[in-house]
Structures are given as C-alpha cells and as structure tokens.
Amino acid sequence: MNLTTAIIDDEPLARECIANYVNDVDFLSLTGVGSNPVELLQLLDSTPVDLVFLDIQMPLINGIDFLKTTRDLPMVIITTAYPSYALEGFQLDVMDYLVKPITFDRFFKAVNKAKDYHQLQARASASDEGHASTEYFFVKCGFRFEKIFTDDILYVEALQNYVTIFTTKGKFMTLLTLKQVEQNLDDRQFIRVHKSYVVSMPRIAAIENNEIFIEGSRIPISRQYRDNVMERVVNSRLWKK
Template structure:
C-alpha cells in the first residue's frame, strides 16, 4: 500500500484528486492540505510515500517546497501550468499532470508510482502481483499474465488475445512490453508478442498458439528458437 497526500489550494482540485485516490486499491490517502506547511509534519516523519503536489499556492509554492525537502518522497506534480515541467523533472518528480486531470492520466501516474515503490522497497509480496489493468472503452479490465496467449500491435493501440477473451486498448506494443515479465513473453515480429508457454508449434515463418498463426520475422527467428526451445528440445543421441 502506498501512503499519499494531496497538497492543493483549490477545493475542487483537492476533492477530485481525493476521489481518484479512493478509486485506486493500492493508494491510501493519508492527508489533504491547502499548502505544504499543513502536512510537513507527516512528510518529515517519513510516513508518506507519495505527494500529489500543486505548484501555484499561497505561502509557499510547490517547487519551493520540493527544494527544501532533504529526503522527499515520490512526487507527482498536479498543475495548470506547463511551464514548470522542466524544473519539476530536474527535481526528480515522478510525473507531471496538467489540469484538468482525467482519471486515465491519474491512474497511469499512480501505476508508475507503484512500480517505482516496488523497486525502492524490494517487497516480495508486491513483486508477486501477476496482473495489470487496461482501459477498454469506458471500463478498466483486469488481465492476468498467465491468461495471455499473444499480443498484436497496430500503431497506437494493441489487441491482447487471452484465454478469457480479446482486449483492445490505446497503448503502444513497446510500452506494454516494458510491463510484461521478461522471461514469460517474447517478441516474435515487430507487431507481435507471444507467451512462451502457450506456443504449440514453430514453423519456419510462423508459430501456432491455440489454433492461431502468428508470424515470425527473420530478425527475431533465431532469438525465438533459442528462447522457446532452450532445454526443451529432445534430440536423438
């Protein structure tokens, strides 16, 4: 669980972000403040993992606040001003959200925080998560790694074929590949990835998964053969 706080001088912004946080099961809202000074005691006591931080606020703006923190937690900037982006990232903020903030964009930042938190804590329980959520139309679908058969990429969206059905979402194949367990999935073509343990057979230019033919390009063939057949190919002695 990631403990977070919201610091924003706008009541509607605080309310909206608070509602978003309550929708995400791995976030816990530890406090809400109109300015950084109200929650400084929580942050100093290192009880907070993540700050959703506005920039333009009375008494002290968000950038000034970040500069005085000796050991800042993860920070996601939430602002209506794009001009502070460079300075924010120079201060190692995790993400930079421009208002009005959609839930989809908020969830992406929250997921980034969760992944980074895993690296910081090295918590085996957190690393054991075996699923992810994607947006399909107007809802969010949970997809388990073990259910995926193969994935097809088409420009700015991907289609995930699984044992539970087909999911289409606005993601690039590259961005999805970065989230998958490296040992379980392999790129077989510039537009296709396959679950290694779901491959039924391999032919010179394609492979079979559940009755579906997936192309193998020349550039990936050697790697596919090595990874899929490694220690699994029985030879006559």
C-alpha cells in the same frame, strides 16, 4: 476513501480554480501545490499523494517531458490550455486530460474516474494478499480498468497507437504501445517475434516455417527476430524430450 491531491501549475489563477474544485469534492483533500514539476518531486518525498493535477507548459520542464522521464508517479490528470497534446498524454497513461477553462462537471467526471481506479487497485491488493507470486497489471479499456494476469496472456498485437492483449479470458484493446506492455512482462516467459507481436513461450503450440500457432491463431515471425526465436525454442526446456 479520500484521495490526497497535488496541483502543479505555474498560473496562480489556474491553481486557485482547481483548488476550489478540490475543496468542493468530499473525497478529495489538497496536500500541496507547486509551480513546476521539480516542486512536485520535492512534495512527493515528504507527503503521500494519490492524484496530481499537472499543467503542461511550465518553467524548467514541461509536463509531458516530466511524465516521459519520471517513474513511479501517482495518478495524473493533465490540466492544460493545449488540446493538441491529448493523444501523447494518454499514451503516457494519464488518468484524464482536461482542457482549460475547466468546468466543474468535467473536473468531477475526471476525479470520479480516478477514485474508481484507486478503489479498484485497493480491492485487488486486498484480494491478492498472500499471493505475491501472482503477477498482473491493469490496462485502461474504454472507461474500465481491466486486470490482466500475465499467466493468462497468449500474445499481444500492436496496431498503430493501440495494442490488443489476447488472453485465455478474452481480448483487451488499450491505448498503449507494445513497448509499454512489454515492460510489464517477464522476458523469460515472453518474447518479441515481430515488430507488432509479443507471444508467451509456454502458450506456443507449434512453429511451422515463419508462423507460430497459439490456440488457433497464427502469428508471423519476422526475419529480424527469427534467429532469436528459434534459439529460445531450441534451448527451452519445454521443447526438450
């Protein structure tokens, strides 16, 4: 399975270096190059792209701002001379972060990670064909991409730059914000109960004072969210006799 790639960088030598690396990897094919993110959008309108090599410091708009404001992008590997953006880049769910000058060994490790993720998505799509109502998303946990079914989620806890997703199958820690996880959840099923917690309404076993009980865990309800939580509880058909 080949990955179609695009290179977006305002430095001609940097584009040439990455293009040479792409040509040396048998599962990569180069479909386009550009000097700024606007050219990438034009390319995506006309050409299928699986993987983008994206610089940060570019004219018109830098790579980080572009990732923040653009949705439905292919997989992205950042290529930059600035290591200080690494944490922010990973929070935007990039596949990898390569600091220039980029060695081929480091490049090859990054594109193999992208290939593995692409194959994982393809297998998941094939196995779930005919089950469109099954909702799930992938999260990156270390070097693995874990498939999370939303019906399996008990609750989600935020801690600094990470979240832990507690499910019936186990718990999964990933470098995301709670807000990013919420975007993958149906707000008819999930509810924010605290600045650090989102819970599954059907999984709530009991509520006592300012605590929610879910399979042996106690989740706090903050004053800010309590009224909304109790209104949802009272109006939920799950709580009516």
